[in-house]
Amino acid sequence: MGFHTFDAAKAASLEDAAARYRYCSREELLGALAPDPDAVVADLGSGTGFYADDVAPHVGTLHAVDVQPAMHDYYREKRESGVPADVSLVTADVADLPFDDDALDGAYGTMTFHEFASEESLAELARVLADGARLAVVDWSAAGAGETGPPLSERYDAETAAAMVADAGFDVTRAEERVETFAVTATR
Numbered sequence: 001m002g003f004h005t006f007d008a009a010k011a012a013s014l015e016d017a018a019a020r021y022r023y024c025s026r027e028e029l030l031g032a033l034a035p036d037p038d039a040v041v042a043d044l045g046s047g048t049g050f051y052a053d054d055v056a057p058h059v060g061t062l063h064a065v066d067v068q069p070a071m072h073d074y075y076r077e078k079r080e081s082g083v084p085a086d087v088s089l090v091t092a093d094v095a096d097l098p099f100d101d102d103a104l105d106g107a108y109g110t111m112t113f114h115e116f117a118s119e120e121s122l123a124e125l126a127r128v129l130a131d132g133a134r135l136a137v138v139d140w141s142a143a144g145a146g147e148t149g150p151p152l153s154e155r156y157d158a159e160t161a162a163a164m165v166a167d168a169g170f171d172v173t174r175a176e177e178r179v180e181t182f183a184v185t186a187t188r
Helices: 010-015 017-025 026-033 050-059 069-078 119-128 158-167
Strands: 042-046 061-066 087-092 104-110 129-140 170-176 179-188
Touching: 017 026, 026 050, 026 179, 042 050, 050 061, 061 069, 069 087, 069 119, 069 179, 087 119, 104 119, 119 129, 119 158, 129 158, 158 170
Parallel strands: 042 061, 042 104, 061 087, 104 129
Antiparallel strands: 129 179, 170 179
């Protein structure tokens, strides 16, 4: 993975909806992903399942991918009814996904690109995403003030992230800077 992973001991802080939606709302994420009701989608760095819970009702299968089993444990424990039936918990690094070629109709990462961004991870996403699949990324920007999130030195800006995604074989359809974050949407 990239520079570091989020401290699983602080997982509860990822459940603050007002703070999370300040930087990426459910509507923005779903708009960028444009999922089909039968789609198979991966949440890259799913953490506590915060956005998985938002996306899962709009797809057929959601793979919540996280490198830390403790995050999956937190997701299971936070929901009295358990993880939704259409969500599978996958413990894996984005550079080594356990999916067949062209198996995914979409993938997204919210505030995790800085953790997995590498040539290997993006090549792996290009392998597992089917032609026409969307990749949506919202993450802390190196152009931001650093008011929250990882250190500025561990972040990418929209232009750099878009170039990395394009170099992996994606057609970038959106790359924009915001106050603290960037958003990139691309198609395989």
